[in-house]
Amino acid sequence: MDSDEIMGSGPHQPDIPEDLDEKYPNRPHNRGPTLPFHDLYINLFNPLNEVKKKPAGPAPVRRKLGPHGKSAAGLNPYERRRDVIERFISRWRKDVGDDIYPAFRLILPDKDRDRPMYGIKEKIIGKMLVKIMKINKESEDGYNLMHWKLPGQGATARMAGDFAGRCFDVLSKRPMRTDPGDMTIDEVNEKLDKLSAASKEDEQLPIMKEFYMRMNPEELLWLIRIILRQMKVGATERTLFNVWHPDAESLYSISSSLRRVCWELHDPNIRLEGEERGITVMQCFQPQLAQFQMHSFEKIISRMKPTEDDNVFWIEEKLDGERMQLHMTPDDSVEGGRRFGFWSRKAKEYTYLYGNGIYDENGALTRHLKDAFVDGVQSIILDGEMITWNPEQDAIVPFGTLKTAALSEQRNPFSNGPRPVFRIFDILYLNGRDLTKYTLRDRRNALQKTIRSVHRRFEIHPYQEATTTAEIETALRTVVAEASEGLVLKNPRSPYRLNERHDDWMKVKPEYMTEFGESLDLVIIGGYYGSGHRGGHLSSFLCGLRVDETSRGSEPESMKCWSFCKVGGGFTAADYQEIRHNTDSKWKEWDIKKPPTEYIELAGGDAQIERPDMWIKPSDSVVLCVKAASVAASPTFRMGLTLRFPRFKKLRKDKDWKSALSVQGFLDLKSNAEQEHKEKEFSVDNSRKKRAKRTTKKPMAVAGYDQNVNLQDLGPSGHVFDGLNFFIMSESTVPEKKTKPQLEHLVKTNGGKVFQTKAAAADMICVSERRTVKVASLQKSGDQNIIRPSWLLDCLKQNEKDAGLPDFLLPFEPKHMFFTMEDKEEEIAANVDKYMDSYARDINVDELKEIFNQMNKNQDQPNSPLDPTTIQRIESQIQDKVNAGYTAPRGWLFRDLTFFFYTRPDESNGDEQTRKHIRLRLAQNTARFAGAQSAASLKDSGITHIVIDTESSFSVDLPSVRKSLAENLGKKLPHIMKKDSKFGDDKKLS
Known part of the structure; x- marks a missing residue:
């Protein structure tokens, strides 16, 4: 938009383009010309700075009363600042009119989003002033302008670090005028619009020369601060807004528009209605920011006001990108019927970069969002972070490459290079309804039901629910180990607070x-x-x-x-x-x-x-x-x-x-x-408050490192994991707590190799029991099983119990799986029975109790025995393992054998008979568990072993027993064993 269209040529009222005239039908009109530019520094900027420098003194005689009935000099600093601003605004209303927008553009230049950035910094301004004043750049003044950060030479040395102040010192020696100039605020705005549109020095130089010719040094000092948007007037925009209108700050928070604040709120007696206080689609708002936190974790949690019924807080990873808000609204003029808008935290629009529609050829992001919203979503506003993602490394690229990645994505949307990814952590508007007053928990539920994630393009940012400080510490260790930005702790019971830093969101960075x-x-x-x-x-x-x-x-x-x-x-x-x-x-x-x-x-x-x-x-x-x-x-x-x-x-x-x-x-x-x-x-770290002196140097400290822990004592060593590659992504908390480094050590000492990325080696076994960003990424891909750390520990424990036997890996069980691929679910489920009892490992007491509980739950349900085909398949799998050299499981030790437990009545007392009965029953159960068949009589065929209870009170006459067996069983005699014999040892009786 041309600056002449905005400002017009008339001195009293700029011409407003037709679209703005229609958009603001009740905009105010000024009655007279705007005030001279020098009025700003004489009656506003300088008095505000004086309040900052001097304490309030006694009231002078006949001093005008302030708004609180006191003399202006007797007010406290805040009231004095308000008094200065109120007097300026009152004069403007009286002498100019109700349209204060031209003045506010110069008073709050960093809030004026309608004027583009000038693209001019201190060095360029210094060069232009050297040319305009025709001074040698190697002279003392030329040197001081070109090297403004350096201490400088002569009297100008005291202004080091303050570029505008240094310019004032140099300009004061060779001014074109000493009295205030005649440029009005409208004229200055017109020239600044042209300066912002100029891209070359030969276009900028004449504009700066005109300022130099028509302004005195003090006016130029403030003009340079306006161009650099570094005002330092001693009053914040909040104070200025509150004096202008009680709803001004609220409207700026939801619109980021200085023009709207000035034009819609020109009458302080007309307040915003309820609907006008909410955010609007395609109108950039000022987002909520996370509070800086230097207190203990306990104090952080307490500030989120937990209750007995709800003491949960959320932990999110702080992303290293650019805060971005996405707006979408129906629009038939855009191909695809949806129009998008993107704005940064500072209200800079990036729609040109990320796209205004699904079929926008220049859209680095929107062209991938065709199926990103569920049916029925018409309009929406999302709050999140735009990050750069490297697909080859499957990781976030540090901040600073975002624009380059977006431009590359515009040219080649399906390359495998770095790309922009929008991580969403909040939804603030949906189908005409403002959601900012709803709790974060409710907004997240709405977000989950509204968005379909597009892998590595458009994703919902994960969070972790927590209740203790230990969980913060664990999460912080993880993000530091992964070189991440830090954490954001959020109160799920809180509303969204526009343009605020509040205790409901607190960031914890490693440097703290x-x-x-x-x-x-x-x-x-x-x-x-x-x-x-x-x-x-x-x-x-x-x-x-x-x-x-x-x-x-x-x-x-x-x-x-x-x-x-x-x-x-x-x-x-x-x-x-x-x-x-x-x-x-x-x-x-x-x-x-x-x-x-x-x-x-x-x-x-x-x-x-x-x-x-x-x-x-x-x-x-x-x-x-x-x-x-x-x-x-x-x-x-x-x-x-x-x-x-x-x-x-x-x-x-x-x-x-x-x-x-x-x-x-x-x-x-x-x-x-x-x-x-x-x-x-x-x-x-409280060093920002008062750093304590250290008497000794601490050794190099690394996240997760403790010199007092001996890794050699953390577990057994062996060859269980020989030839296997592992990517361990989190610590273990069940069945026992082990840190990520401790798990890695266990893998290495038992023959495995550890890598820090999935793509580092083939046939990677990924291990985690917590949904981190990397884990969520793998899970979404769907092509990788994720194993819990408990499987590693179970493998090691089982091999310890079976010491002396060859090392072997346990098959995966459902309890071992954090995430299972669809085509592996049936295979893994077959490694346990219907009560989740393992076929391959010894279970502990707790697991046994849980199995019994499952049995009790199913007592009222009809039995569903295993299909014979399933039994044959399981037996075939076990037999294949045995044929491959693995030791047969204990449940197959007596497979294909038939036992007869020999006994006869005796004259022992009742207690002895009871003990004898229990001994035989235990022996029978043991044989059955190991796969043996049990014969009821010596006349049964196929008996391979006879077991005699040698602890009973009668003596055994082995010759007579063998003779009796020969008569009943034929020529081949079975083995005769003691009850407590081990199969194949030297305790056989025959």
Whole structure:
């Protein structure tokens, strides 16, 4: 839209395009021209800043009363700010009219979504001012403008870090006018619209020159802040909105439109109706945000106001992408009958990138959403995160590649390269109904019934229900181990709160935790100047790894370091002072044409990625102890790897650059850490409040690592898992608790190989008992069984019991399966009977009780014996195992044998007869369990063994027994055994 169409040419009232005129039929009209631009800083910006600087003093004589009946000078700071704003707005209404939109566009430039971004930053403005004022860029003033973050030269040094302030100092020396200019607010808006539309310097320069010619230095200072959208006026938009209209903040939250706030709420006596307070499809809203949390997990949970009946909270993985809202509405003008809209958290529209319809050829996402909504869904608003997914790695790509992936997807929608994926975690509008007042639990239920997930394109973000702090700790360990962003804890009983940070959503990031990540000693090789209150000083540092150019253990011959990470968090004023004290006069300015490659190697070669403002020789520098959550790949640093969430912990005065961490030393640490992942306790990091001094250095700490745990004691070793590949995705909680590293150790010590991705090897056995993101991904694919960790433990226990026999794997049982492929369900079910009793392993007491319970439940149901065909199939499977070399199961030990239990009446007392009866019954049951047949009489044919109870009171005359048997059975005699004999041992009687 052309700026002339928006602003018009008349001084009193801009012409409004016809579509906006129809959209806002009751828009206000101004009676007179807008106020001069200088009125903004004289009567609004400067007075607001004065409130911030000075405490309230005694009321001057004849001072106008404020809104609360007090003199304006006697009000508290908040009331004084309101008084300044109210007086400005009152003057506008009186002298101009009810349309304050032109002024609010300049007062709140960062909230004006109707004006595109200028694409102009400090460096470009500095270059243009140098040209406009015709000064040498190498002069003191030219240098100060082009290097605004540096301390500067002369009097301008005090403005380091404040670009607009530095411009004011330079402009004040050579102004075109000293008195306020004559440009009106309308004229400034018109020129700014043209500036935002200009894309080249030769288009931008004349506009900036006109501003310079018609404004004094103070006006230009505020103009530059408006262009940079960095106002710093001492009052928030909330205060301005509340003074303008009691419903202004609410309307902005649901619309993100400054124009609507000004045009629809121009009369403070007319309030929004109930329906007007809700979100509307195709109107971008301000989303709910997660609260930063620095308290204990117990306090986090208590703030979500649990009840005795409902103390559940939800745990979601915090995704490393861009917050995005999706709108869909019926529209016959769009092919497919549905129109889509996408907006970011800051109300930037991305429909051009992700698509406006199902058949939009430029839609990186919408072309895949034809079947993503159930029948009956007409209009909808979804809240979620747009992430980049790498199909080859089946993993999220770190933030920063989203737009590139979307553009690539536009060109080739079915490639196997990185692609945008929309992860949905909330639904806020459905078929004309605003759902924000419903609880999160109700909204999630509606979401599940409304959306059909499109694999790796359009998915519902999973969550985990929890009630204890231990579950938060476990989840946090998992996301850190997977180099994820962190967690978001949510209250399922809460409504959706537009444009708020509230305790109902709390984020827990790894950098908020202590003893949870690597602690490394790095040497400073560069520094970056800060802005604002850190202006004029190095506020963040480039840290490097020493390059080993000699053999291990000898003195390094070179001081060269590779760039590794940038650290700017965790420093106190005392820390900065100590670093300055130890490096004073040793810093050198970075020269792009002559980089110090002898000492420092950056990424990107000649591109010099992440080049610092200043650099220092490693031998002149200091060593920092840096803590981070994890290590991640990064093309930004020469090492190719960097630290995620690095934070300064302390200055290592006991170390110099020669003893700082080297490239090879870091790689060794990384390799060891990956091999020795163990569980480790951690606590909330309160270092941002007051960091306690440490007297000793802690060793490198890695998520899940505990030096007090001896992995060798965690289980047996053997060859049960020889030749098998495992991908273990979660810990074990039943039948016993074992961490993921402990399970991996058990697999390795019993012959198996462990990998960290499914695609790393063939015939992978995937193990988990918890639905993590990776597990959910495998489950949705449907082509991979997921085994519970209990199967690993059962295999090891069974082989321990059968010590001395060849190692063997248990077949999978239903209880072992977290997810079963459809074509494997029948095969796995056949490994247990109808009461879930295993055919292949010994069960424990608890399992036996559960089997009895199942039998009791089925007592009233008609018996359904196994089909003979099924029995034959099971027997055939077992026989195949035996033929292949496996030991026959105990239930087949006496298979094809027939036993007769020999006894005769005697004169023993009643108790002895009872014991004798019990002994024989136990022997008979044992034989039956092992597959033997039982003969009722010596005259029965086929008897292979006769069992005699040698513990009875009568003596056995073996010759007479054999003679008796010969008469009844013929020539071939069966074996005669003691009752307690083992089959085939030396306890046979004959």
